Each structure stands twice: as structure tokens, then as C-alpha cells.
Amino acid sequence: MLSRGIPPESILAMTFTNKAAGEMKERVKEILGEGAGKTASALTISTFHAFGLSVLRRYGRLLGYRPNFTVYDTGDQVALLKEAARELRIDPEELEVYNLLQLFSGIKTERITWQDERWYAMLNPSGKSSQDKSGEEPSRGAGSISTFQELYRSYQEHLITFNAVDFDDLIMQPLTLFREHPKVQGHYADLYRYVLVDEFQDTSTPQYNLLYQIAREWKNVCVVGDDDQSIYSWRGADYSNIERFEKDFPRVKEIKLERNYRSTGGILSAANAVISNNTNRKEKALWTQIDEGNLLELSFPDDDGAEASFIAEKIKLRAYQESLAYDSFGILIRTNSQARVIEEALLEADIPYRMSGGQSFFQRKEIKDIAGYLRIILNPDDDVSLLRTINTPRRGIGRRTVEALHEIADERKISLYSAITLAVHREVDHSIGKGPLGALEEYLELTARYQERFSESKHLAATTERLATEIDYWGYLVQEFQKSERAAKAKWKNIGFFIRSIDRYEQNPDVLEPTLQGYLNRISLQTRDELSPEEAAGKVNLMTIHAAKGLEFDVVFLAGVEEGIIPHQRAVEESEGNLEEERRLFYVAITRARQQLYMTSCRRRQVQGEMIEAVPSPFIEEIPAELMLKTLADPTAGVEMPEDPFAALKAHFGS
């Protein structure tokens, strides 16, 4: 496109994960060649959510958002919902918070309505809550429609009071903005005359609407997708958007991409055979000119520990024998919980790796604590961050004090921070004692001081470091983890890492004007701090199958090919139709491999601290036997390691 003289700033490319956006940026730079960095960064390459956020940052005030609003992640949403419940005198224990948030998400994105009965099954699968007619009424019944509606309303009101948005708002609010302010819609539609969407099968209806609002005038849209790789239906992805697309842009030209340039013939045949078991799909005939290649290998380790060491040893062996770089290996897992054992084995074997996706670095408590301070400094109305930081590290503000503050805040519909200000300045009657009141005053002073420091200083990282020192977070960690100095140290190390990541952000030439807000935005939409390309080089890639979509590796290990893991037990329990999505997931995993695929199916596996018997995944049967080499014995038994050239010396000197 650029070669045709199209100005780069008129191009908008949408992806679904930060990882994909990052890869795309890299590839654009590569294609444009050296020195084209500037041209490449003139393109807008963004996830849908990050794009929505930038729209709100710019025009959010038209919807009543104050500057520096906060983006709430799932953890914050849970905290907010519990707050809302507390205020309505509903016992949060009676709520299935996680499912309730799913319901709210469905309502907000208009996937479900209150009239819909679908959500009811979703909320009471175990029959845990609802009919609690026994005895008196300690709290209100938590299972009725009106209660849920009331909670939803309160949840929404609180978001506004706290000057915060949730992930769904990042898509829905820009749509509202476009509807109520056609000029804003016009601005974006005019700016982006060329729109591209990668992994189009993963668009949700609101995301599609957003895309449509931007592209409807110029109609220069290019979408790439594969219905066989649709693996996000659980969060609203709907590949029937492909049909809507054909209707909305009638002059559509369809190009089938059936030639595969990635995988060996054997891998492709296996993948094709598996996916052909799905009923609901566009028929296609993928082919490749690459030769058959090696057989797929399937082995049966005794347990997940053996599986992990098999993978580690195999990687070491092949890296050594074939001089393969570590970053040409990918280890794919279905669930994040599989990662731990594998990480341990990689560490043990001294193999550099990176884990992406999943339990984010930024979700760790110590990081959320410090980030909580940054958030409250930026947006004092953010009650969730206030509650997180008000007594961490401990400063003598306990339950009673917080309750008193809540009373002031609830009554006036103001944030807790405002309530503290009133209390400290004696502008309101309250029952807060002298000690806690002094502590509150100090808290106010601290946040005010850093508000100033952050606005004056351009050194975000240094200022954050100063803050961490001033609140004596290290002292707090030592106190909290008296039993494990190691844990305290590890957490403090994470704080150091966090501060360095702020520093990296500040130094990043792609960021024109680094701000605290910009940094916090970035981390709230990022599952894990993406390593810079240099840092990622030479490292084995460990990730979930979901996170691996769109990526490829010479050698892929697929761990835990067992019934209950893939297909995942909860997925099949939920609904029969989910089996096809699980199969697509398996298909995506297979097709990540260029040269070789290793699968492992453990005989037993440690799950939630208990050893359970495991059974191979039924999907294995769908791979033609002649494409696969089955190793019946425990693969770790026969693995020979390359001789350590220093082994003899080490033995000699007894090191």
C-alpha cells in the first residue's frame, strides 16, 4: 500500500492482541527496510481495545469522563462489584462474582438482554446461591433478576463516580461517542481511509460496528480471517461477521489463501484431518509445496514433571545438535496452570525462555500495590486503587475507619478520596479517631506531594522509585514475609523490574511524549510487559495456545494433550458446541509448527495438589496414524544429553 503512495498516517490496522500488533509493527519495519522506522510508526497499528482507549482519551470528556480516567481490569472489576454489593447490603459471598461479571459484560455489549434466560443457567450452574429461604434474612436474596439489575446499575454508577472504564467500555463508549457526536466519527472516518483487520474471525459485534463506523465512507477495507481459527467465541467473537462484511461492503473481492508457506506436508495433513471433523465451516483445500517432513511425535510421560523435563531435554539436545536458536522453539499449553512445572524444568536446565500471556506480571500483588499509588495520584476518585493503597503499607487505617469513610462517601455520592478530604478538614461529622485521622492526613499529603512531583518531573521511573522508598515498601515486604526472606526479595525484585519497565517506556523512541497516564494505559491493556525484540531473541517461547495464534515456530511442543485439558473439561461441560471450538484450538496449536511437532500426553498429572490419572485426548485419534510416531515408553527414560564439555573438569575439581 505504501508503495502506491498512500500516506502511512491514513492507514489503520487492527489486531486483537498486543503481541500481534507488535509483530505486525516489526514486519512493517522489516519490509520497509532500515531507516523507515519513522514511516512505519506513522501507521496506526493497534488492538481494538487500545484504539478505543485512544479515542476516549481524546474525546472522552464529551461523554463526561474527566481527564486521567482509569482502566479497570478484571481484578478491579471484582473489587468494584463487591463494593457495589456491600452498599446494597448484599453479601458478596452469595454472588458468583466471576459469572456475574460475564453477565454484565454480555448486557453491556448487547450480546444478551435481561429478558434472555440464557444467563440464568450461567449464573447458577452449581445451584450455589439463589434459593436461600431458610431462617431469617441476614442479607438480601442474591439470586433474582431485580437484584442483578440493581447491582448492574450500581456497578455502572460507580464506574462513573470513580472516573473509570472497564474493558467493554473501551469498545462501547467510542461507539456511543460516534453516535452522539457525528463530527468525531467523521474525524476518524476521514483520517483512516484504509482499514485492515487481522484475524477477522475474532471480531465481536461491537468491534465490527466500530470498524464499520470508521470504514463506511471510503470502503477501503481489507480483512483477513480463517473461520477454522476462531477461538474467542467465549468473549463475543462471532465469525458470522464475515457475512455482515460481505453485505456491508458489496463490492467485496474474496481471495482464498489456500497455499500454506509455513508447515511441512505432514503437519498440514494432520491439521487438515483434525479440522475436517468440524461441521460448521467453510470448506477449503490447503496445500503446500514443502515436503512431507518428519513424522509428528507423540509420547507418554509418567507425569507432568516428566513431561516438563522431556521438553527441556529435547530442546537442549536439538539446540545443541542442530545449532538451533532457542527462539525457534515454542511450547504450547492449554491452561496457564501448566506453565509452572515447565518453567521449573527450563530453569533447571538453564534454558532461557519467556512466558507470554496469562497471569500477567502486572497482576501481581506487589505490582498492583505500587501501580495503585500511581493510579490514585493520577485519578484520586478511583476508589478501587484507594482501598488497595490506603493501608498498604500499614499506616493504622483499619476496617472501622474505612467504614466511616464509606458512610460519608455513600451519603454524598462522592469518592472516598473526597470523603477523606472532608473528614480531614473537619467539614463533616465523623467518628474517626485521632490516630487514624492523622494517618489519613498523611495519606492525603503523600498523594498530593506526588501529584506535584509527577507533574513537575519528567523522570517517571525515578519518581516512582522515590515513592516506593518513601512509603518504605521494602520494609512492608520484610514485615509481611517474615517467614520467607526469599519471597520478600523476589517481590522487591519485581518492583525493580516494574520501575525499569517505566524507564524503558520513557526511553522508547516510539513514545512521543511519555506520561504517567500513557504508561498506566499501556500496562492495563497488556497482559505482560512485552520484551523488546533484542531481549526476546534467543529465548524459548512458552505460552498458551490462545496467545500463540498468529505465531509460528520451527519446533513446537504441545503439552498436556489429554482429555480434560484439550478439549478442556469445563468447555465441554458448558455446552456440547464448545467441542468444535476446542478442536479449532487443537488445530491452531498443530499449525504453529513449521518443521516438527511433539505432543505429550501424561499418564498421570498433578492437579490442585493431587495426583490424578490422565487419559490421552480424543483428538489424537483424529490424526492419521501414518503421520505420527508414538513413543510408548516414558520419553525421558532414553534421552541422552550432549556431553557437557566441562563435565570431566567439574568432576575432577568437585564443583
Place this chain on the structure above:
DNA sequence: GATGCCGTGTTTTTT
């Protein structure tokens, strides 16, 4: 108000 211990449940996948 802080601290320590015990019982309970658990997120499948991600923005």
C-alpha cells in the same frame, strides 16, 4: 487496629 491460623474454593482461554 494488627497479627496469625485455619478452612475453603479454584480461572479455561484475554482485552
Place this chain on the structure above:
DNA sequence: ACACGGCATC
């Protein structure tokens, strides 16, 4: 296995 919340105790 592990984190989290509740509860008793200092």
C-alpha cells in the same frame, strides 16, 4: 498447592 477471607487473639 495455594491464595484468600474469616475469626480469634494480642
